[in-house]
Amino acid sequence: MNADTVFETERLILRPFTGDDLDAVFERTSDPDVMLYQNCGTLTFEDTRTGLERTIRAALETWPFAIRAIVVKATNQNVGVCHLGPCHRLEGHPIEISYSIVRARWGNGYATEASARLIQYGFESLDLAEIIAAVNPKNGASARVAEKLGLSVREKVEWPKQGLVDLYTITKEAYADWRRACSNT
Numbered sequence: 019m020n021a022d023t024v025f026e027t028e029r030l031i032l033r034p035f036t037g038d039d040l041d042a043v044f045e046r047t048s049d050p051d052v053m054l055y056q057n058c059g060t061l062t063f064e065d066t067r068t069g070l071e072r073t074i075r076a077a078l079e080t081w082p083f084a085i086r087a088i089v090v091k092a093t094n095q096n097v098g099v100c101h102l103g104p105c106h107r108l109e110g111h112p113i114e115i116s117y118s119i120v121r122a123r124w125g126n127g128y129a130t131e132a133s134a135r136l137i138q139y140g141f142e143s144l145d146l147a148e149i150i151a152a153v154n155p156k157n158g159a160s161a162r163v164a165e166k167l168g169l170s171v172r173e174k175v176e177w178p179k180q181g182l183v184d185l186y187t188i189t190k191e192a193y194a195d196w197r198r199a200c201s202n203t
């Protein structure tokens with residue numbers, strides 16, 4: 019598995035971004051509801067283009083594990099992004115899972131389904147020891163996704179422009195237990 023790996027779940031394809039994703043990405047980055055808890059706020063079309071180009075280049079030149087477009091198999095629509103990679107805002111750069119879905123597709127389980135696949139990749143292929151998620155406590159949907167993925171709050175950490183956020187974590191061992199528990203229910 020490398021920068022080009024395409025992941026698959028029951029309903030989704032998680033593939034690297036291309037220049038053709040610009041309109042789909044801009045639908046998210048221009049929406050204040052989607053960007054409410056992102057430090058940068060909403061983006062212009064040009065800033066979105068620059069960001070997308072940077073994402074595509076970085077995925078090829080370095081190997082930040084996985085930043086993937088979330089594409090619904092049934093419609094071939096790009097509905098969001100899911101990222102597993104180092105969190106540069108925290109000391110020691112722990113590996114973070116993050117997710118964002120276009121407003122019109124919230125509530126379909128896409129963030130959870132996509133993130134679960136990247137977390138599986140992180141623990142079972144990359145042999146990571148721990149994965150974290152930083153969640154603003156006001157962001158109920160994001161907190162719920164983290165919980166559905168088996169993560170739990172360890173501590174509060176100071177976050178730029180957001181104040182204290184909840185640091186969710188799951189260790190490799192807890193993940194194995196959580197997978198076992200899921201398969202027994």
Ligand SMILES: CC(C)(COP(=O)(O)OP(=O)(O)OC[C@H]1O[C@@H](n2cnc3c(N)ncnc32)[C@H](O)[C@@H]1OP(=O)(O)O)[C@@H](O)C(=O)NCCC(=O)NCCS
Nearest residue numbers: 052116117118119124125126127128129130158159160162
């Ligand atoms: C957070 C986000 C990615 C969730 O995407 P999604 O595809 O709708 O998530 P899912 O459908 O997998 O799960 C959402 C869960 O949150 C619940 N939820 C939604 N709004 C909620 C709220 N205000 N408070 C508590 N729970 C809420 C849903 O009911 C669902 O839980 P359930 O399956 O138990 O019913 C989406 O809301 C989003 O893109 N938000 C803006 C970007 C963002 O904040 N990203 C997180 C930063 S890391």
